Structures are given as structure tokens and as C-alpha cells.
Amino acid sequence: MCGIVGYIGKKQAAPIILDGLAKLEYRGYDSAGMAVFDGEKVNITKAVGRLKVLEELTHGGETMPGFAGIGHTRWATHGAPNDVNSHPHFNKDRTITVVHNGIIENYIPLRNKLIKKGYEFVSETDTEVVAQMLDYYYNGNPLDTILKVLHRIEGSYALGMMFADHPGEIFAARKGSPLIVGQSKEGCFIASDVPAILRYTRKVYFVDEQEVVRLETDHMHFYTLDEEEVEKEATTIEWDADAAEKAGYEHFMLKEMYEQPKTVTDTLLPRIKNGKIEIEELGLSDEEIAAIKKIHIVACGSAYHAGVTGKYVLEGLARIPVEVDLASEFRYRDPILEEGAMVIAISQSGETADTLAAIRESRQRGFKVLGIVNVVGSSIARESDNVMYTWAGPEIAVATTKAYSAQLIALYLLAVKFASVKKTIDEKLYQLLLRDLKRLPDQIELLLNNKEKIQHFANRYIGARDVFFIGRGIDYAISLEGSLKLKEISYIHSEAYAAGELKHGTISLIEEGTLVAAVSTQPALYQKMISNMVEVKARGAFLLAVTNEGNKEIEKVSDYVIYIPETNPYFSNSLAIIPLQLFGYYVAVGKGCDVDKPRNLAKSVTVE
Numbered sequence: 001m002c003g004i005v006g007y008i009g010k011k012q013a014a015p016i017i018l019d020g021l022a023k024l025e026y027r028g029y030d031s032a033g034m035a036v037f038d039g040e041k042v043n044i045t046k047a048v049g050r051l052k053v054l055e056e057l058t059h060g061g062e063t064m065p066g067f068a069g070i071g072h073t074r075w076a077t078h079g080a081p082n083d084v085n086s087h088p089h090f091n092k093d094r095t096i097t098v099v100h101n102g103i104i105e106n107y108i109p110l111r112n113k114l115i116k117k118g119y120e121f122v123s124e125t126d127t128e129v130v131a132q133m134l135d136y137y138y139n140g141n142p143l144d145t146i147l148k149v150l151h152r153i154e155g156s157y158a159l160g161m162m163f164a165d166h167p168g169e170i171f172a173a174r175k176g177s178p179l180i181v182g183q184s185k186e187g188c189f190i191a192s193d194v195p196a197i198l199r200y201t202r203k204v205y206f207v208d209e210q211e212v213v214r215l216e217t218d219h220m221h222f223y224t225l226d227e228e229e230v231e232k233e234a235t236t237i238e239w240d241a242d243a244a245e246k247a248g249y250e251h252f253m254l255k256e257m258y259e260q261p262k263t264v265t266d267t268l269l270p271r272i273k274n275g276k277i278e279i280e281e282l283g284l285s286d287e288e289i290a291a292i293k294k295i296h297i298v299a300c301g302s303a304y305h306a307g308v309t310g311k312y313v314l315e316g317l318a319r320i321p322v323e324v325d326l327a328s329e330f331r332y333r334d335p336i337l338e339e340g341a342m343v344i345a346i347s348q349s350g351e352t353a354d355t356l357a358a359i360r361e362s363r364q365r366g367f368k369v370l371g372i373v374n375v376v377g378s379s380i381a382r383e384s385d386n387v388m389y390t391w392a393g394p395e396i397a398v399a400t401t402k403a404y405s406a407q408l409i410a411l412y413l414l415a416v417k418f419a420s421v422k423k424t425i426d427e428k429l430y431q432l433l434l435r436d437l438k439r440l441p442d443q444i445e446l447l448l449n450n451k452e453k454i455q456h457f458a459n460r461y462i463g464a465r466d467v468f469f470i471g472r473g474i475d476y477a478i479s480l481e482g483s484l485k486l487k488e489i490s491y492i493h494s495e496a497y498a499a500g501e502l503k504h505g506t507i508s509l510i511e512e513g514t515l516v517a518a519v520s521t522q523p524a525l526y527q528k529m530i531s532n533m534v535e536v537k538a539r540g541a542f543l544l545a546v547t548n549e550g551n552k553e554i555e556k557v558s559d560y561v562i563y564i565p566e567t568n569p570y571f572s573n574s575l576a577i578i579p580l581q582l583f584g585y586y587v588a589v590g591k592g593c594d595v596d597k598p599r600n601l602a603k604s605v606t607v608e
């Protein structure tokens with residue numbers, strides 16, 4: 001959601017900014033813009049639509065020469081996506097320019113105050129108030145002025161700022177929205193995320209909450225809001241820039257689906273040592289694990305769906321009651337957290353505003369939070385008491401696949417570990433579960449290699465209007481994710497239902513030819529599922545079944561069957577989701593949709 005890139009150094013700024021913004025396209029945006037200081041004045045160009053339009057307008061940055069600049073891709077919140085509302089925003093004489101990710105919550109009273117003092121606002125955005133306030137308080141000292149403004153604004157921000165009378169500096173600040181800075185021999189960089197600058201440097205600094213950075217060509221200085229300078233340690237990014245490239249795949253989503261065997265291996269194997277699960281980063285002794293009375297899982301989107309699966313697995317294996325909440329609901333429902341409760345927050349980006357707020361809410365009440373996070377150094381990783389990383393590497397496609405798969409593995413590991421500590425499973429089952437976990441990567445690979453079959457099937461459904469996914473227990477959790485994958489990238493209306501709930505209303509939506517995907521991977525529920533499938537078939541549904549190898553009976557009621565290899569039923573989500581991801585992907589490709597960057601969506605949802 002909104003991307004920021006800034007540069008000051010020995011090279012031309014505009015091409016670096018455009019290149020960086022292109023690496024942030026996955027975040028979601030609907031317009032773009034940049035400001036570059038040409039030695040005398042600041043030039044600003046903005047363009048609605050894809051970044052390509054801005055690139056063309058500026059001839060790849062050539063028409064905007066200069067060694068310092070800031071750029072932005074905007075995901076509209078306040079005001080429509082148009083040239084006026086796009087960033088950078090500026091003061092009247094264009095000497096102060098600002099790019100912003102986040103929301104300035106008190107912008108209306110601040111704007112009204114400035115209007116009374118004679119300021120004129122041109123845009124509908126909350127961000128413009130920052131530029132105008134910087135102008136109002138400006139005393140020739142940018143740092144001093146920025147601090148004054150930051151003390152007065154409420155909400156969240158990652159900011160990039162330039163002052164025309166200080167051409168040798170650019171500034172950055174952050175609170176609640178992601179921001180990193182980086183340094184190379186050729187200059188200093190600001191960015192919303194590492195891939196934007198990885199081509200130029202691996203040396204990055206994670207900007208802390210309420211921290212301001214002053215960047216020059218050769219130096220960076222970090223300050224607290226009290227203007228105290230702070231020393232910071234650089235982090236060297238280990239992963240390769242290639243990890244954020246398509247590597248010959250047509251889409252990032254396809255590439256990331258194909259990375260799932262590796263993602264699962266990387267998340268799993270380092271945590272199995274000498275036939276035992278060891279999760280060092282958990283920070284809990286066996287006594288503390290044994291004392292857990294309840295688990296609250298909070299997350300959004302697909303991470304929430306992973307959490308729903310986690311509920312079934314944790315409750316089933318470790319016999320610990322689990323509540324799963326959408327983070328946006330948890331934070332405002334005054335949740336009851338009692339002694340012995342543990343909170344688990346799941347997030348790929350580590351920046352989701354609602355999940356972060358749920359963590360803060362829990363910690364404020366004195367409860368420890370375990371973060372299951374993909375992005376190292378992200379806000380959620382930093383604000384959780386303990387972090388279990390999902391080693392999925394950078395995920396670029398907006399629709400998550402490999403990070404979701406890694407989240408499932410993290411939850412399985414916790415469930416099996418807790419079960420063994422609580423002795424709700426015996427050693428024999430423990431070893432069988434470990435065996436089945438280790439088999440998952442190869443089994444996922446097998447399913448991926450079967451993609452043509454699913455592509456063929458998907459092509460028949462590119463014209464579908466509605467698709468329903470049904471399942472019971474864990475299969476319901478799989479249905480939720482399968483349905484989301486389809487709708488978010490193909491724009492086909494789709495819903496997931498607990499199969500037993502169908503008769504309470506949904507069945508009235510089934511018409512002749514409606515596609516119903518029935519997920520049936522829980523042997524104990526096969527018969528119940530067959531009954532539900534017969535009910536929809538009798539009303540004209542076309543039935544796609546996803547089930548375990550050997551469940552031949554299902555063929556009698558299905559029109560099309562996809563089999564998944566044998567695993568423990570608690571882990572079947574990791575396998576059944578693969579054909580459903582492929583199905584969503586190929587329907588979207590068949591429809592000609594922008595698979596990696598679906599309309600209206602953002603990868604990292606940093607506003608509530």
C-alpha cells in the first residue's frame with residue numbers, strides 16, 4: 001500500500017527512483033509521482049495509472065535531471081486517484097516536497113487551522129497538510145521543523161521529504177508504516193521495502209518507530225523525536241535480488257507457487273533436530289508450554305485462513321482451546337484474555353495495521369505475543385515478544401501462496417510440539433507426524449507438476465459467474481483460502497461455506513451448471529461430505545472434488561476429481577490448497593487479468 005523511494009548521491013536520482021518504485025509495484029497503487037531537485041529548483045511529475053505512464057512521461061527519468069529526489073506510488077485513501085491527489089505534495093512555492101504512506105488522522109483540524117492562517121489546499125489528501133505544516137513551521141532548519149510537525153500529527157506515516165534550500169539532504173521519518181534506508185558508495189536511499197534498493201546496496205537500516213533520518217550523499221544520521229542522535233547497526237540483506245525477480249516465469253504468483261516445496265522445507269527442517277521439534281525462538285520452556293490454557297490467533301486475509309487451520313490442528317493435537325480472530329475485529333471487541341492465554345499473530349508482511357494494533361492491544365493487557373512473520377525486521381516482528389519466521393523469502397504477487405504455505409508449517413510445528421509437551425500424543429504418533437511433515441515438500445512438488453490438468457479444467461470456467469467452495473473442519477479452512485485465491489485475482493464471485501451450513505440458505509444460490517468445489521480430505525467426514533455433494537448435484541451443480549488418493553467413492557457423485565497424496569489429515573491443507581491455487585491462477589490468466597497486481601488490492605495493508 002503506497003510505495004516510497006528516495007535517493008541522494010552521485011548518480012541521477014530519477015532512474016533510480018523509477019526502478020525502485022517498479023520493485024514496489026506489488027504493494028498496490030493507482031498513481032505515481034516523483035520530485036527531483038535539478039540544482040536550482042524542484043521539478044515534480046505525476047501520472048495516474050501504471051508506473052509505465054510516469055516512465056514514459058519522463059523518458060525513463062531523463063527529463064528530470066538531478067542527484068536528489070523522492071518518488072511515490074499511491075494507493076488512494078483520501079481523494080480519488082488523480083494528478084492533484086498523487087504524491088509528491090508540496091507547499092505553495094514548491095520548495096518543500098513530501099511523499100507519505102499511512103494516514104494523518106487529525107488532518108482536518110490541522111488543515112482548518114492552516115486555512116485560517118491563509119494557506120490554500122489544492123488536494124483532497126491528508127498528506128498535503130504535512131507539506132503545508134512544514135512550510136508554516138519552517139525556520140531554515142529542516143530537522144527542527146520536521147520534529148515540530150511530527151509532534152503535532154497523529155496517525156501513521158512513512159515520510160520522504162526534501163527542502164529546496166538544503167539540496168544536499170533528504171529526510172525520512174516513520175511511525176506505524178514501513179520504512180528502511182540504505183547506503184552504498186554512490187549514495188543513500190529511502191524505501192518502503194528492501195527489494196526497491198537491493199540492486200544498489202545490501203546494507204540497510206530498519207527505521208524505528210518515531211525516528212527521523214537525515215540522508216546525505218555519504219552519510220545518514222538518525223534522530224529521536226527529541227532530536228537526540230542515535231547510533232544504529234546496519235543489517236546485511238542475505239537474500240539475492242533474483243529472489244524478487246520473475247526468473248522466467250510468466251507471473252510472480254506462478255513462480256511463488258513453484259517455490260512452495262522450498263519454502264516448506266526452509267520453514268520446517270531447521271526446526272527438526274535429532275527427531276525432535278525445537279523452536280528456539282519460541283522463548284517458552286516446557287513448563288510454560290504445559291501451562292498454556294488458551295491460544296488466541298489474530299491475523300488478516302490469508303494469514304487468518306492459516307489461523308483457522310491452526311485452530312483445528314492445535315485443538316485436535318494439543319487439546320488447547322483456540323480462538324481465531326480477524327485482527328480488525330479483535331482490536332475493537334474488548335477481547336477476554338485470561339491468565340494462561342497466549343496470543344499468536346500471523347502476518348506475511350509484518351506491517352498489516354490491524355494485526356499490529358491487535359498485538360499492541362494484547363501486550364498492553366500484559367499478554368505475550370508470538371509473531372509468525374515472513375518479513376525480517378518488519379514492525380510486527382519487532383513488536384512481538386517472540387518471532388517465529390516463515391522462511392518464504394520475498395513474496396511479490398499480491399495474492400499470497402508460498403507465505404501462506406509456510407504459515408501452515410509454522411502452525412503445524414507449534415501444534416505437534418505443544419502436543420508432545422502436553423503428552424496428548426504418544427511417541428509413536430509424534431514420529432509419524434514428523435515423517436508426514438517431512439514428506440510434504442515432495443508431495444507439493446508432485447501436485448505442482450500436475451498443473452496442466454488443472455489449467456485445462458480452469459479454462460472451462462473463465463466465464464463462470466459464481467463459484468462455491470465447501471468443506472467441513474479443516475476442509476472448510478482450505479475452502480476459505482481456495483475461494484479467496486479465485487476471487488481476488490479472477491474477479492469471479494466466490495464464497496466458501498461450511499458444507500453442513502449449505503442447507504441454511506446457500507443452497508438456494510445453486511443453479512444448473514454452478515461450479516461447486518468440494519474439499520474432502522478428512523476420512524472421518526467423507527460420508528457427510530458425500531451427502532452435501534449429492535444435495536448440490538441434485539440442484540444442477542457441477543462438482544469438482546479435491547480429495548485423498550483412494551477415496552474412490554467420491555467419483556460416483558463428482559464430475560471431476562483431483563487427488564492429493566496421502567498425509568496425516570491434520571496436514572492435508574498443505575496439499576489440497578495447491579490445486580486450488582493453480583485453479584485460481586489459471587482462471588485469472590485465462591480471463592487476461594493482471595494476476596500479480598489485482599485491481600483495488602494491496603500486498604501490505606498499512607492502514608486500517
Ligand code: G6P
Binds near residue numbers: 355
Ligand atoms: C492483504 C494481502 C493478503 C494477505 C493480507 C494479510 O490483503 O493481499 O495476501 O493475506 O493482506 O497480510 P499479512 O501481510 O499480514 O499476511
